[in-house]
Amino acid sequence: MKYTSYKPMNCSLAQTLAVIGDRWTLLILRDIFFGQKRFAQLQRNLGIAKNILAARLKQLMEEGIVEKRESESGAHAEYVLTPAGLELQPVLLAMTHWGDKHRPNPKGERVTFIERETGKPIRRMGVVSEDGRPLRAREVRAIPGPGAD
C-alpha cells in the first residue's frame, strides 16, 4: 500500500486527523488560540521553517480552519480562526489537560484555563451524560450510526 491517507477512511477520527494530524498543525493552532496572529511571530515562537509554516497555513486555509486578512492599521497579514477552527478548542484543551496531568512539569501546572468574565478556572474536559453526570471511560459505548459502513 502507498503512503496511507486518512481521507478515504470512513471514520470521523481519521477525518479530523486529515486536518490536524501532522507534526506542526496543532502547535500552530495552539499559538493562534493563544493570540498570535502574524506569520513572523508564529515562525519565531515555534522554531519552524518558513516554507513549512507557509504550507501548513495554506492547508489550514483550504480546510476552512484559518482565515487570512489584512490588519486594519498596518499592511501585514493576520491569521485568525474561523468558526470551524474555534470548534477545535475542545480537542486542544483535552490534549493539554492530559499532558499536564500525565507528563507534568515538576514545578506545577503549565497553564490554567479560566473563564474570561469570572476569572474562575473552567471544568476539566471530560465525558458527561445527557443530564450532566461525569462518566468514566467504561460507562461509554459506541454504536454505529447511519453513516457507518
Add this chain to the structure above:
Amino acid sequence: MKYTSYKPMNCSLAQTLAVIGDRWTLLILRDIFFGQKRFAQLQRNLGIAKNILAARLKQLMEEGIVEKRESESGAHAEYVLTPAGLELQPVLLAMTHWGDKHRPNPKGERVTFIERETGKPIRRMGVVSEDGRPLRAREVRAIPGPGAD
C-alpha cells in the same frame, strides 16, 4: 534546526503529542477503545504493516498507555488500556465529534456514543465553566501556571 522533537518543549500539548502524535497511534487507540485486543485484528482492521504496529504498541507500552497480557483461555496476547490510556477518551471523543460535524458522511452520523446503562447518547464534548455552563471559545482565556517558562 534538527528534526523537532516534542519532548523538550515545556508545553502540555506537545507532551501529549509526543505520546499520540504520529500517523497511526490514535487509530490504534481508537480500535482498542472499540474492543479490539489482538495483534492480528488490529493489523487487519487498520491495514498497517506488522512492524509498524509492533513498534507503536511497544512505544505505547513504554509510555504506560497500553498493557500487554496473556488471555486467560488461549495463549495469545491481549492489549488493554491502562488507566492513563483510558483517560485519553476525551481526546478521542472530541476529535471524533469534530470530524463527524465538519467532515460528515452524507448518510449521517458515523458513530454515536451512548451511556452504557441508560442507552442515552452522551453530551457533546465541550468546554464548560466551573458551575456547568457551556462556554464558547472566546469566553476562555489561558493564563500561565507555576510550571510555565
Add this chain to the structure above:
DNA sequence: AATAAATGGTTGCATCAAAAAACCTTATGG
C-alpha cells in the same frame, strides 16, 4: 507422528514524503 496453518512477532532493505536549509522576490517603512 508429521505436516500444515495460524498467531505474534523480528529483521533488513528500499522508498518516499515531509522537514530543513539556502536563496530569491516583492513590498513597505524609516
Add this chain to the structure above:
DNA sequence: CCATAAGGTTTTTTGATGCAACCATTTATT
C-alpha cells in the same frame, strides 16, 4: 539604502513507512 515582513522556489536530509522474508510457538489436520 537597509531592515523587516511575508512569502515562493529549489535542493538536500532524514526519519518514518511499507514490503518481504524469516522465526518461534501453538493449534489443527491428515
